[in-house]
Amino acid sequence: MADAVRELTYSQAIQEALGIAMERDERVFLMGEDIGVYGGAFQVTGDLVQRFGEERVMDTPISELGGAGVAVGAALMGRRPVYEFQFSDFASLAMEQIVNQAAKMRFMLGGKASVPLVMRFPSGSGTGAAAQHSQSLEAWFAHVPGLKVVQPSTPHDAKGMLLAAIEDPDPVMFFEHKLLYKMKGPVPEGYYTEPLHEARVRREGTDVTIAATAIMVHRALEAAELLAAQGISAEVVDLRSLRPLDHATLINSVSKTTRLICVYEGTKQLGIGAEVSAMIAESAAFDRLDAPIIRLGGADCPLPYNPELEKAAVPQVPDIVSAARRSLLVRA
Amino acid sequence: MNAVLKPAAPEAYTRLGKATLHKALRQMVLIRRFEEGAEQAYMRGLVHGTMHLSIGQEASAVGVGINLGAQDCITSTHRGHGHCIAKGAEPKYMFAEFFGKDTGYCRGRGGSMHIADVAGGNLGANGIVGGGIPIAVGAALALKQMKKPNVVVCFFGDGANNEGAFHEGLNMAAIWKLPVVFVCENNKYGMSTSTERSTAVKKIATRALAYDMPGLTIDGNSFADVAEAAHTAIERARAGGGPTLIECLTYRHRGHSKSDRNRYRTKEEIESWVERDPIELFQQDLLRHGMIEQNEVDELVKSVEKEIEDSIEFAKDSPAPDIASLTDFVYASPVAEAAHG
Numbered sequence: 001m002a003d004a005v006r007e008l009t010y011s012q013a014i015q016e017a018l019g020i021a022m023e024r025d026e027r028v029f030l031m032g033e034d035i036g037v038y039g040g041a042f043q044v045t046g047d048l049v050q051r052f053g054e055e056r057v058m059d060t061p062i063s064e065l066g067g068a069g070v071a072v073g074a075a076l077m078g079r080r081p082v083y084e085f086q087f088s089d090f091a092s093l094a095m096e097q098i099v100n101q102a103a104k105m106r107f108m109l110g111g112k113a114s115v116p117l118v119m120r121f122p123s124g125s126g127t128g129a130a131a132q133h134s135q136s137l138e139a140w141f142a143h144v145p146g147l148k149v150v151q152p153s154t155p156h157d158a159k160g161m162l163l164a165a166i167e168d169p170d171p172v173m174f175f176e177h178k179l180l181y182k183m184k185g186p187v188p189e190g191y192y193t194e195p196l197h198e199a200r201v202r203r204e205g206t207d208v209t210i211a212a213t214a215i216m217v218h219r220a221l222e223a224a225e226l227l228a229a230q231g232i233s234a235e236v237v238d239l240r241s242l243r244p245l246d247h248a249t250l251i252n253s254v255s256k257t258t259r260l261i262c263v264y265e266g267t268k269q270l271g272i273g274a275e276v277s278a279m280i281a282e283s284a285a286f287d288r289l290d291a292p293i294i295r296l297g298g299a300d301c302p303l304p305y306n307p308e309l310e311k312a313a314v315p316q317v318p319d320i321v322s323a324a325r326r327s328l329l330v331r332a
Numbered sequence: 333m334n335a336v337l338k339p340a341a342p343e344a345y346t347r348l349g350k351a352t353l354h355k356a357l358r359q360m361v362l363i364r365r366f367e368e369g370a371e372q373a374y375m376r377g378l379v380h381g382t383m384h385l386s387i388g389q390e391a392s393a394v395g396v397g398i399n400l401g402a403q404d405c406i407t408s409t410h411r412g413h414g415h416c417i418a419k420g421a422e423p424k425y426m427f428a429e430f431f432g433k434d435t436g437y438c439r440g441r442g443g444s445m446h447i448a449d450v451a452g453g454n455l456g457a458n459g460i461v462g463g464g465i466p467i468a469v470g471a472a473l474a475l476k477q478m479k480k481p482n483v484v485v486c487f488f489g490d491g492a493n494n495e496g497a498f499h500e501g502l503n504m505a506a507i508w509k510l511p512v513v514f515v516c517e518n519n520k521y522g523m524s525t526s527t528e529r530s531t532a533v534k535k536i537a538t539r540a541l542a543y544d545m546p547g548l549t550i551d552g553n554s555f556a557d558v559a560e561a562a563h564t565a566i567e568r569a570r571a572g573g574g575p576t577l578i579e580c581l582t583y584r585h586r587g588h589s590k591s592d593r594n595r596y597r598t599k600e601e602i603e604s605w606v607e608r609d610p611i612e613l614f615q616q617d618l619l620r621h622g623m624i625e626q627n628e629v630d631e632l633v634k635s636v637e638k639e640i641e642d643s644i645e646f647a648k649d650s651p652a653p654d655i656a657s658l659t660d661f662v663y664a665s666p667v668a669e670a671a672h673g
Contacts, residue, residue, distance in 0.1 A: 055477070061500070063503065065500055066496075067466075069465070069467050069497060069501065070470035070473055070501075070504060073467035073470020073471040073472075073474065074470040074474040077474035078474065079474045079478075096460060097466060101467065106661050106664065107661045108438060108446045108456075109438050109442060109448045110661060111660065111661035145659075145662050146663070169663075170663050170664055
């Protein structure tokens with residue numbers, strides 16, 4: 001008889017990955033603001049400080065630039081730091097170290113240096129935290145050669161991709177949508193990894209491809225269910241990684257469905273949807289398209305506080321449903 | 333400031349001994365000749381881009397570097413050729429890097445501003461003012477985690493002391509008592525802006541007070557003064573005593589970079605510092621104290637000239653990187669990933 005599938009929340013899955021990584025490799029340590037006895041602003045590190053001590057679960061001062069640089073220096077010396085930003089918005093304080101130093105070190109030094117670090121970014125809107133604590137900035141990082149940028153959407157992927165990120169020899173930017181932290185899902189026990197360069201088809205379909213990231217994967221799946229009731233078969237592709245971007249999975253899916261909608265929370269203009277659309281337009285799938293590509297991204301404004309405005313600022317399930325219907329209205 | 337009146341040999345000379353002092357003088361001469369060679373190569377169009385010469389600042393690079401072992405580390409700056417040589421870099425690979433060759437320290441990808449030798453403990457020059465400061469702190473954290481007896485020396489200029497990275501880095505080094513020595517080479521100007529116009533304190537070393545670490549301002553053109561201060565700070569860091577901030581007062585004889593028209597300094601000011609050339613001061617002092625003979629100086633200079641000549645030839649004869657390798661080294665190969673551990 002098979003065991004019941006164990007379920008964990010997204011944040012428990014991350015905490016489990018951090019614990020396993022620290023048990024497996026003494027070089028792994030955690031840094032961040034209030035990640036020790038406080039347990040992290042979103043309780044992701046929880047009680048890890050009790051298990052591993054303050055030297056491996058290090059509270060840092062509120063010094064994002066310095067903290068990021070310390071992680072770079074330690075990684076350069078062969079340690080495996082995992083640096084938690086309290087909110088992804090605060091990455092703006094640390095861009096120098098991430099973009100000029102971590103991302104370029106290997107290349108600039110002719111392949112003779114390695115910066116194996118992970119930066120974790122709680123990101124996204126939906127918590128009423130307003131403009132400086134709600135952004136989705138992952139596309140900034142995906143513009144920088146030398147960084148890897150991932151955005152797991154399920155507890156299973158969060159654990160497996162974090163373990164892979166910690167082992168990766170390059171700097172990995174790990175984006176965690178805050179609304180996912182409490183989401184439950186099946187998570188295998190023990191050690192496993194998930195690749196950092198592969199998209200996943202979450203639902204197969206034949207009429208339209210919905211490529212989505214993070215929380216939008218779940219909204220796309222909900223929309224696909226509603227569309228199915230209307231006789232429309234949507235395929236949902238979870239990008240999982242923005243850099244490297246899995247071209248093949250997207251091209252295959254669009255070649256099959258002949259229609260593409262890209263849904264993401266970051267600002268629509270120059271967001272990941274721009275890259276996905278352009279990539280498809282440059283690929284063999286272009287000839288297969290039966291309708292213009294549709295991007296659904298964040299509104300062209302900072303994230304507002306008012307809950308109704310906040311909701312209106314990012315794509316919701318009905319937006320995806322209507323975009324799919326619009327796409328299907330174009331006759332093949 | 334007057335080197336002529338020194339009555340007895342400085343303590344640093346006694347501690348280091350003749351052989352090491354000769355090595356130090358040779359390194360200082362090597363740095364000078366290296367940079368003069370690079371400058372000439374630049375004029376002849378062999379160097380692409382710009383460079384920042386440290387001519388006049390050799391005593392601080394070597395006075396610090398002479399106290400470091402192979403396993404100790406440094407972080408450096410855009411004006412870092414001296415630090416690099418003082419940490420043991422070979423001029424031939426540096427010239428090769430300047431000439432953009434595949435045999436250079438960074439295989440022609442970095443140039444003058446990014447020379448590094450991670451294996452040799454040079455974690456890199458840096459194109460960003462203050463960029464190396466938190467990195468040095470992180471490297472020191474790594475050494476502490478690995479329980480190594482080594483230290484990190486973090487070089488930076490006066491300009492960096494007004495960057496946030498300086499304050500964040502010094503604070504973290506102090507709260508975690510890390511084995512790092514901060515060496516501020518105060519050459520009076522951040523590009524064209526003098527420290528009087530840019531910095532609220534008269535002495536940058538007083539900023540150490542804010543981070544509860546020793547801070548001292550020394551004559552950065554005196555090898556002996558630098559060597560002694562660095563020795564004390566490095567041994568303190570090695571023993572677990574935490575960081576120190578040393579401010580070396582010095583001067584760059586040349587402009588900020590190759591585009592500098594020197595409009596912000598007077599001829600008199602430059603001449604007054606050229607008169608206090610650190611190499612000349614050190615050499616005369618060693619002769620006066622009988623630590624070196626004139627013929628040994630002559631021989632040393634001759635061997636440096638030969639090394640520079642050979643190094644330039646090596647660099648000129650080296651192959652350029654293959655254009656097809658343009659995007660190599662952006663990421664580690666999957667093979668390297670599999671080899672992890």
